[in-house]
Amino acid sequence: MAELPPFQTLIDEHAAEVMAVLRGAVGREGAEDAFQETFLAALRAYPSLREARNLRGWLVTIAHRKAIDHHRARGRAPLPVEAVREEAVFDPDPTDGTEIWRAVAALPPKQRAAVTLRFASDLPHEEIAAALGCSPAAARRSLHEGLKRLRKEMA
Amino acid sequence: MTPTMDKSLERLRERAAAEGLLDVAYATADSPFGTLLLARTPQGLVRLALPNEDVDATLADLAGRISPRVLEAPGRLEEERRELDAYFAGRRRSFDLPIDWQLSHGFLLRARQGIAAIPYGETRTYADLARTAGNERAVRAAGSACSRNPIPLVVPCHRVIRSDGALGLYAGGVEMKERLLELERGA
Structure with missing residues (x-):
């Protein structure tokens, strides 16, 4: 059996990042629930985990499954981007990337997930593929399509 | 955070x-x-x-x-x-807490349950403890029941001292043992 560190270590080291990834993938509104679901699922599975390497990748993968569940539950309804835009922008820093994340949030689910996983979580294509349940080639394609669309949006 | x-x-x-x-x-x-x-x-x-x-x-x-x-x-x-x-603070003489004994087994478990029964302000010797736990010759084992006690303070191993009256060792340092016994004597 693998020597698993106390679960609290995973929270201390990765909770903030998992939350950021989920905000990117499902938006601020859905992120809290997806965060709870992610860590509860991780806690449930943790003792039977065989492998203590790359616990971060493991958590991010679960987070993405939960993000995908979230979108499925909403029947893949597009995020209400306009509604979000009408809210006050709390962070006045124009370089904080808010615009780009709004554009990311408006992408179709697979593209959005691929872009978030690649740039918010810095996952390699293989792990993105694992998280999305597709081939690395398909993951690469989703990422490519997503980026192409973002470039057009942001131009 | x-x-x-x-x-x-x-x-x-x-x-x-x-x-x-x-x-x-x-x-x-x-x-x-x-x-x-x-x-x-x-x-x-x-x-x-x-x-x-x-x-x-x-x-x-x-x-x-x-x-x-x-x-x-x-x-x-x-x-x-x-x-x-x-x-x-000297305001409590016994603990009213549920204990999970799962880290202790056999003789060590019996010895530690014996320690838990030593009243506030009193002491017992390692030999007393060995006898209470059912093996009067196991004085050394009684020593490790104390030194490796997973729940010191609440299972008050600081109340176990040597037969010659010396304090013996303590996982938290002998000075801590001395101060705990002083606290319990109301000093």
Whole structure:
């Protein structure tokens, strides 16, 4: 059996990042629930985990499954981007990337997930593929399509 | 950690406990001797680490021996902290806390349960303890029941001293043992 560190270590080291990834993938509104679901699922599975390497990748993968569940539950309804835009922008820093994340949030689910996983979580294509349940080639394609669309949006 | 994140983690701890996923909850507690680490399972207090013990090593050990579902959850250890505070202030003479004995077995378990029964302000010798635990020749083993006691203070191994009247050793240092006995004598 693998020597698993106390679960609290995973929270201390990765909770903030998992939350950021989920905000990117499902938006601020859905992120809290997806965060709870992610860590509860991780806690449930943790003792039977065989492998203590790359616990971060493991958590991010679960987070993405939960993000995908979230979108499925909403029947893949597009995020209400306009509604979000009408809210006050709390962070006045124009370089904080808010615009780009709004554009990311408006992408179709697979593209959005691929872009978030690649740039918010810095996952390699293989792990993105694992998280999305597709081939690395398909993951690469989703990422490519997503980026192409973002470039057009942001131009 | 941001306030929003604190709230999220608080919710997570509550939900984990409600779903039976919080196998080991831990918290730190201040004491006149330094910071203590307290850990409990749903059954009760399972480990108390004295200030000179390494926190990370203690938690890693609990993850390996009990369950890796180890979470910091101070809310689950409020009663333990309250009773310890009162004890250090001289306002409490016995602990009213459920104990999880799962880290002790056989002779060591019997010896530690014997320690738990030594009244406040009194002492017993290692030989007394060996006899109580059912093997009067196992004086050395009685010594390790004390020195490797997973729940010092609450299982008051500081009340066990040598037959010649010397204090003997203490995991938290002999000075701590001396001060604890003084506290209990009302000095």
